[in-house]
Amino acid sequence: MQSFPGFLNLQDRAVLVVGGGENAARKIRLLARAGARVQVVAADLNAELSLAVAEGRIAHRADTFSPALLDGMRLVIAATGEATDEIVAAAAQARGLLVNVVDRADLSDFTVPAIIERGDITIGISSNGTAPLLLGRIRAQIEALLPARLGDLAALAGEFRGTVARVIRDAAVRKRFWERVFDGAVAAKIHAGDRSGARSALMAELNAVQDTVSGHVQLVGAGPGDPDLLTIAAQRALMDADIVLYDALVAPEILDRVRRDAERILVGKRKGRHSVGQDEINAQLAAHAALGKRVVRLKAGDPFIFGRGGEEMDYLQARGIAVSVIPGITAALGCAATAGIPLTHRDLSHGLSLVSGQLKDGEDSLAWADRAAAGETVVVYMGLSQATAIRDRLLGAGVAPTLPVALIENGTRRDQQVSAGQLYGLPALAAQHGNGAVLLVIGNVAAYAQATATQQRRSA
Structure with missing residues (x-):
């Protein structure tokens, strides 16, 4: 965010507009609706502004600009389209006044947004002066969504x-x-x-209002990282929440969708950095719900795919706490898609296994090796540190050392990195990753990631 959004109270405040053409008129229309006392400084006025002066709606001074005219002003607009605008901007800023120079974001302290009005509801949209035509398109889309009343x-x-x-x-x-x-x-x-x-x-x-309110917990899937992959239900839950307990893997851009006055608590669990234990997370969810709060447990991917959502649901339901689930796009689906990998393919793979590289209490997470040997696609979550063990188990199960593999780091995000190769070289590929969440795709379909990986390496 390059500029701070806000709404100015200009009711009965003095505003100076320098310029008498169409650009000045457009700004004066908005200022008049906001109740400002507008004074225009210009040698000549267009027909619209001349009528406004004649009707007493704005004041006019047929003069050239001088810094003395800034006395008593709350805001300044420069709209001559000439070198005078630079003089106005410098004089206003020297006096600590906010100034907008039409079509000159480099000289302006603020920009005038595209505006949508529904009575007292006012929505402003800004591009920091970079794309005014795009703002018009966005405004039209929002206008169509908002009820007229x-x-x-x-x-x-x-x-x-x-x-x-x-x-x-x-x-x-x-x-x-x-x-x-x-x-x-x-x-x-x-x-x-x-x-x-x-x-x-x-x-x-x-x-008929009730004096008691019941809390509720929603287990919400945040998807693989790209905020555009959030479901509509997930976005609604984030806007309604009183408190959000979120994982470390949840992208910051998704947290930006949370209601601003909602409390946020990081309960992230990353390998080697378990900040909050699962028992404590369960207890926090129950405690906040018991206080009547709308609680969101925000999980990367899908709550029920290696997200311990089932454990949390069991805990809450056993204590009589209402709980619902909003599914998300799990990492295997989202990351593979953005890496160009079809997880199933009628010529290459008729099955799909999703497995975890880190299971509870040291359980063997590699019992699926025979599935890869049979030609199915295997996607391993949280398996980066086990890359060598995964390769060795698969080779021991009779899988060809040339079987395609792919690693996707920070899948669906702007910093996504994909590397691809063959099973025998999996540990070397894994050594290239580790700064973010990494997904392993093993199977013939992983060969589709080769072009993506090559392209990313060339653009790096």
């Missing part, structure tokens, strides 16, 4: 906000109340144009 719903909520706070003292219960308002019958009536019915429904909801 969303502002009416916000206005109704604002009207009742103080009353709700007095009636419902408990913050968690109050949060649930507003969620029912925004997701239920009240919102439906607003969007249907029935404001009177919406008001009645809100009052009925308030009269």
